[in-house]
Amino acid sequence: MSTITRKTFCRYCHAYCPMEVDVQNGRAVEVRPDRDNALYGGYTCVKGRQLVEQMYQPERLLSPQKRGPAGFAPIGSAAALDEIAATLRAIIETHGPRAVATYNGTYAFQNSAHLGVSRAFHDAIGSPSYYTSVTIDQPAKVFVGTRHGYWAAGGHSFSDADVVMIIGNNPLVSQYAPPGSVPFASPFEQLRQAKKRGLKVIAIDPRITELSRRADLHLQIRPGEDAMLLAGMLRVLLDEGLQDHAFCAQHTRGLAALHTRLAPFTLERVAARTDVPAELIVQATRLFAAGPRGSAVTGTGPEMGGDANLTSHLVACLNTLCGRYYRAGDRLPNPGVLAPPLPRFAQVLEVPLAWGRGARSRIDPALGELMTASMMGMVREMPTNLLADEILLPGEGQVRALLVIGGNPLMAFPNQEKTLRALRNLDLLVCVDPYLSATARLAHYVFAPKMTLERDDITLMADPWYEKPYSQYAEAVVATDGDLIEEWELYRGIGQRLGLDIRLGDTAVCGETAPTKFDLLEAITRGSRVPVSWLRDNPGGHVFADIEVTVQPGDPASTARLDLFPEGVADELQEALEPPPTDPRYTHRLICSRSKYVLNSSGLNLTLLREKSGTTNPAMLHPEDIHALGLADDQLVDVHSEHGSIPAVLRADPRIKRGVIAMHHAWGVAPDDDTVMDVRSVGTNTNRLIDNSLHRQRYTGMTRQSAIPVYLSARPETP
Ligand SMILES: Nc1nc2c(c(=O)[nH]1)N[C@H]1C(S)=C(S)[C@@H](COP(=O)(O)OP(=O)(O)OC[C@H]3O[C@@H](n4cnc5c(=O)[nH]c(N)nc54)[C@H](O)[C@@H]3O)O[C@H]1N2
Ligand SMILES: Nc1nc2c(c(=O)[nH]1)N[C@H]1C(S)=C(S)[C@@H](COP(=O)(O)OP(=O)(O)OC[C@H]3O[C@@H](n4cnc5c(=O)[nH]c(N)nc54)[C@H](O)[C@@H]3O)O[C@H]1N2
Ligand code: SF4
Numbered sequence: 001m002s003t004i005t006r007k008t009f010c011r012y013c014h015a016y017c018p019m020e021v022d023v024q025n026g027r028a029v030e031v032r033p034d035r036d037n038a039l040y041g042g043y044t045c046v047k048g049r050q051l052v053e054q055m056y057q058p059e060r061l062l063s064p065q066k067r068g069p070a071g072f073a074p075i076g077s078a079a080a081l082d083e084i085a086a087t088l089r090a091i092i093e094t095h096g097p098r099a100v101a102t103y104n105g106t107y108a109f110q111n112s113a114h115l116g117v118s119r120a121f122h123d124a125i126g127s128p129s130y131y132t133s134v135t136i137d138q139p140a141k142v143f144v145g146t147r148h149g150y151w152a153a154g155g156h157s158f159s160d161a162d163v164v165m166i167i168g169n170n171p172l173v174s175q176y177a178p179p180g181s182v183p184f185a186s187p188f189e190q191l192r193q194a195k196k197r198g199l200k201v202i203a204i205d206p207r208i209t210e211l212s213r214r215a216d217l218h219l220q221i222r223p224g225e226d227a228m229l230l231a232g233m234l235r236v237l238l239d240e241g242l243q244d245h246a247f248c249a250q251h252t253r254g255l256a257a258l259h260t261r262l263a264p265f266t267l268e269r270v271a272a273r274t275d276v277p278a279e280l281i282v283q284a285t286r287l288f289a290a291g292p293r294g295s296a297v298t299g300t301g302p303e304m305g306g307d308a309n310l311t312s313h314l315v316a317c318l319n320t321l322c323g324r325y326y327r328a329g330d331r332l333p334n335p336g337v338l339a340p341p342l343p344r345f346a347q348v349l350e351v352p353l354a355w356g357r358g359a360r361s362r363i364d365p366a367l368g369e370l371m372t373a374s375m376m377g378m379v380r381e382m383p384t385n386l387l388a389d390e391i392l393l394p395g396e397g398q399v400r401a402l403l404v405i406g407g408n409p410l411m412a413f414p415n416q417e418k419t420l421r422a423l424r425n426l427d428l429l430v431c432v433d434p435y436l437s438a439t440a441r442l443a444h445y446v447f448a449p450k451m452t453l454e455r456d457d458i459t460l461m462a463d464p465w466y467e468k469p470y471s472q473y474a475e476a477v478v479a480t481d482g483d484l485i486e487e488w489e490l491y492r493g494i495g496q497r498l499g500l501d502i503r504l505g506d507t508a509v510c511g512e513t514a515p516t517k518f519d520l521l522e523a524i525t526r527g528s529r530v531p532v533s534w535l536r537d538n539p540g541g542h543v544f545a546d547i548e549v550t551v552q553p554g555d556p557a558s559t560a561r562l563d564l565f566p567e568g569v570a571d572e573l574q575e576a577l578e579p580p581p582t583d584p585r586y587t588h589r590l591i592c593s594r595s596k597y598v599l600n601s602s603g604l605n606l607t608l609l610r611e612k613s614g615t616t617n618p619a620m621l622h623p624e625d626i627h628a629l630g631l632a633d634d635q636l637v638d639v640h641s642e643h644g645s646i647p648a649v650l651r652a653d654p655r656i657k658r659g660v661i662a663m664h665h666a667w668g669v670a671p672d673d674d675t676v677m678d679v680r681s682v683g684t685n686t687n688r689l690i691d692n693s694l695h696r697q698r699y700t701g702m703t704r705q706s707a708i709p710v711y712l713s714a715r716p717e718t719p
């Protein structure tokens with residue numbers, strides 16, 4: 001049998017690792033890392049190597065399903081689209097367009113054409129009810145950055161950094177690298193090389209992690225106290241005058257006001273709250289300030305704590321005060337391959353605030369549409385943390401139809417019981433998911449998507465995150481038999497039936513003839529440095545060493561400044577300094593940390609990943625904490641928060657800070673199924689411990705999803 005080998009890249013997560021696939025008789029038989037790749041050097045993670053199993057596993061859906069009284073039954077996609085379009089038309093006519101919502105989850109972002117098409121659909125029907133996982137992830141850094149302002153030439157990269165301070169981000173496991181952190185293209189090797197050339201690493205994490213083990217300094221912070229720690233570090237920095245004085249004088253405002261407001265954040269106070277010794281705080285501040293190049297970055301840990309807006313702001317201040325930006329004459333490591341060839345200037349870019357315009361939330365009118373520009377176009381979205389309430393609250397604008405694309409709200413949204421009530425309350429729930437996920441099981445229709453090896457795509461989302469100009473086009477490698485769609489085709493199908501004119505750039509999506517995926521990818525990258533046609537015709541990933549962009553001098557007359565003390569920060573500092581007291585019964589703080597083998601709720605159906613990750617998401621505690629509580633390793637407990645309780649299996653883990661419990665999120669089952677399920681075989685859902693209406697951050701509506709006060713009690717083993 002002849003074997004054809006094709007190049008592609010994994011889209012299981014956003015790291016887009018290059019792969020080679022062996023195809024026999026139109027069927028993928030093996031995937032392996034593409035060892036010829038100049039950037040990744042043959043790196044993939046264990047999840048990506050399961051792509052073949054993932055495609056052909058028996059529970060994968062190969063055609064749309066419709067739920068009837070007797071359960072799900074297959075339906076043709078054309079018939080399903082006819083029915084869905086008719087229902088949507090009736091909903092829009094009776095209740096207005098706002099009643100129709102989209103939620104784009106993790107896999108919505110893995111199809112470059114989809115975000116633009118779904119957004120254009122919402123514009124065409126006039127519905128602001130457009131939600132994505134960004135606003136239950138790290139929205140503060142996306143949106144609150146508009147309050148501080150941006151530097152047009154960008155912040156320092158990892159590749160030429162002298163120091164990085166990585167706060168609650170574990171890129172060696174998550175392959176999530178906020179710009180400046182350890183790059184996702186072979187993170188272990190990149191970190192090893194960088195340390196060899198002298199990079200200093202400061203890790204701030206309540207756990208001993210893969211990263212902290214390789215760090216020069218590890219500040220094992222008490223969770224939820226990052227804003228406190230950063231305020232303390234900024235105070236030390238300014239008291240000692242370690243900032244870049246020339247940069248600050250020319251490009252910032254609010255320095256004196258910030259310095260004054262930091263006065264109460266004394267080392268003693270900060271050390272007591274954060275549980276980081278004062279000397280270590282000073283040492284880390286001096287090491288970071290010495291640079292001269294490198295950045296401070298955050299991950300989900302601090303961005304999900306209760307002070308996300310302030311934390312994000314203080315991190316931006318730290319980078320700005322130390323002038324951690326590319327200057328005139330610097331060569332940018334990666335100006336982008338799929339971006340248009342625009343010059344980059346050494347000057348501040350003041351942008352409009354992300355909030356305050358557009359539709360308002362019906363739950364909290366202080367919240368509403370958030371807007372920023374991104375690689376995928378204008379991001380305009382409503383706060384996802386309030387979506388369940390928007391479905392449940394009667395009245396004008398109530399959400400009655402929801403299209404869930406590559407997401408799993410029932411597992412991932414804070415407040416699982418409320419999310420369940422909301423999903424059940426919908427007149428129409430449509431999912432695009434290869435499996436009958438917990439959410440899909442509640443849907444009226446589920447569409448079966450094409451998976452990684454079955455569709456064209458480009459490395460668009462990662463384009464600005466690479467440390468070198470790099471790009472890859474992957475053509476579909478196999479065509480699996482079935483009635484499969486791409487995510488955006490759901491919107492084209494509905495749009496056509498509703499007579500909408502949806503466009504992506506200059507390309508009509510709903511015309512008589514369907515655009516090809518290539519047409520759409522070309523449309524969204526029109527004017528890019530390298531045309532996608534070239535990338536398609538040259539399989540594999542490419543580093544474009546000749547793309548050379550030197551930062552141009554800024555306009556000396558520009559009055560734009562990076563704002564160190566914008567409106568809102570004074571209150572945030574005050575709140576951080578004096579948080580409301582917590583009930584002393586809550587002895588521990590529950591944090592989220594990611595598992596190497598599972599991507600949010602995805603992966604447990606893959607044999608190897610299930611073997612490696614085990615069948616539960618245990619409550620991980622320091623062994624001495626377990627002992628002090630009179631409990632034992634592996635016993636069953638209940639975890640109680642102010643909002644609810646969940647069962648869990650205890651796991652002794654000396655890497656966890658005392659007073660902290662770490663658990664993976666998006667495990668378990670629907671609340672209803674709980675009584676019949678064993679936590680040892682399905683895990684448990686930490687979102688049941690969260691009340692989404694409390695601890696809401698201003699502007700983004702994000703609730704506290706980490707550093708949750710909890711206590712434990714023993715639970716009898718169920719017979
Ligand atoms: N308590 C707590 N809650 C959290 C978090 C936390 O740390 N703690 N993390 C938050 C974060 S960062 C995020 S991003 C959200 C994630 O929230 P979601 O994106 O809503 O959740 P996922 O579990 O990633 O959902 C992915 C879904 O896509 C499906 N899928 C798999 N492959 C494909 C494919 O090829 N195509 C399509 N169309 N679908 C596919 C999967 O079966 C699954 O149902 O959760 C948030 N929730
Ligand atoms: N294998 C795998 N990869 C993933 C995912 C996955 O589920 N599995 N999810 C993907 C998604 S959706 C995202 S958003 C990214 C996230 O990527 P990361 O943000 O890197 O996520 P984690 O690996 O959980 O790292 C977060 C770290 O924060 C620490 N932490 C928790 N609370 C606090 C706190 O209050 N303060 C501080 N300083 N640290 C704290 C945790 O101990 C943990 O080490 O990962 C993506 N990649
Ligand atoms: S890190 Fe793993 S899951 Fe993510 S793209 Fe690479 S191989 Fe796939």
Ligand SMILES: [Mo]
Pocket residue numbers: 133137
């Ligand atoms: Mo995320």
